[in-house]
Amino acid sequence: METEAKSQETSPLMSEGMWWGTLGSVRPFPNFRPERDVTVLHTALEKKDVSTIVRILTNRSNAQRRSLALAYKNFSQKELDASLKKVLSGDLQSLILGLMMIPEQFEAHRLRKAMEGAGTDEETLLEMLCTRTPQQLSDIRAAYSQEYKRDLEKDLISETSGDFSKLIEALLKKENEPGIVDQDIATLSEELKNKKPAADIWIKILTTRNPDHLRIVLEKLEFEKGQTVEDSLEGHFKGVLSGDLKKGLKTLVRCIQNQYLFLAQRIQTMKAPVVQGVMVAHSEEDLLRVRVAYLQSTGTSLYTALQKQFKGELQQGLLAICRAED
Template identity: 30%
Template sequence: MPARPTLHPHSPFNAQSDADGLYKSMKGLGTDEKQLTSILTARVWKQRQEISRAYQEKYRKSLLADVKSDTSGDYYRLLKALIQSPEVSDAKDLNYAMKGIGTDEDLLMEILFTRTNSELHNIDKAYLELFKVPLSTAIKNDTSGDFRNLLLAIAAGKRDANSTSYNPNQAIDDGKALYDAGPNRLGTNMAKFTEIFSQRSMDHLWKVFHEFKMIAKMDILDAIKSEMSGDAAKAFRTLAYIILNAEEYFAFRLAEALKRPVKDRTVIRVIVSRSENDLANIKDQFRKVAHKSLETCIEDETSSDYKTALLDLVGRRK
């Protein structure tokens, strides 16, 4: 099924007119949250970028700084995610996952396993600029073992982006290689699993998993469960799950995040990052896993301007 976004380029579009509208919504006492929301949640990232530049040039002020001074809480955090670059948002979330005691492995995997090579390279640059340390170093310092090795291999952004670059027999060869690295031997060749999972294109891996099942007579998810343990098993199973059905994966992420207490950081990240990609598909999957619509869950678990902005982004506009 083709990817279906919920957010499309606004037309007709005038960056200066939108910048003026945003300025007026925050000028003086009080804030016109309705206008602020209606503009920022109805423009795609490239348009919001143009608006930010027009705002800076005319008013000699940062749009994000003004939004910060006029809003607060989750509503501000959502607008911030819309205004700042995706790589900055991801870099900050990755740092959040690794700072302090403990590690949010699910957050690390969600970002690293679902971004393209170019997005990962941009995140790496943003992370270094923001936190003065390479992302790879942060991962090394906060994780270990085969889990760390897979994260580092993925973060390097060396996945073959061309799904047609392998000849038709390559999927069979890779499926056999995974079988020989796991079920067909004593012990597991984790290096081979890491190599194939991190370097092949997502489309190609979908074909590899099909061939693996034909050869091994077992599903790749079951094979990982029997061959690995701990964080490594969780990481490889999560990555395989994303490859097999990314939209269902994100639907589960949202369903878990919208349970009380609501994990607003996850809600914001998934909805903003997928709104221009496949959020409409994710909504279909969400209804299947949560047994109610994404809109209903947002209505039930969030409030005020934050709720309105989320509903706009998922496609329910008034």
């Protein structure tokens, strides 16, 4: 497998809001030469050499892949995505086409898929809305509008209902304002004493304060109550409000307390769309932290788990994104 780069490379094709993170597993390929890659890629596509296609595209950064797409079009007068669709299929096609999208496009795509079909995939909606920053969510909303000519907020509201819909809407518009720790603790502690839970109080505090502030609030609330906030919510909202709302609030709390552990637990399902979604979305941002959380929570490295679960070129692609054994 080709070696990843040690330093960041800039590209005119990198999106203005590229979510580059120093804790990503995928880095720019050193000595990147798109004209060389395009020649190899073009031959591989003609011969349906899937292994070579996967090797190249999983060992380049997102900006480099976009550069390759442009060079490929100049070379062959064809769109690279269209050529990939003809050669790849199933989960592998989804993985590679996902890698070809810029981050906000990929997240917009995942949100759209979560809302399509007979049932809504609430877990995926919550994953993205709970773990993304206000700026990232703004980028995703813009990409969603551009890609699908639809309004993300309206689509989310139409797919949900009641207090859960209020939570989803608040997450989409969440803020990172500072708050007063003791005041928020007192408010939540008092609310937990109410016989009739007030969802609005939890939604307001958990979606308008910055994460560092909320971690302190939740830690002190747990100390005061002698149980986890998740357990407090489970008992407090039991049989009173919708299961979706309770699931949403508990997911939000888990993400505030440790989003890397939450993402690692999402991957533990080993469902291909979930694994691909998390790994592609976080590959250049913080997947190294997710890997650490996976090892700590399961006792097995993510790399080993992927080797056991997946086969063939799909395994090859996922291992290249994961990058290394822990």
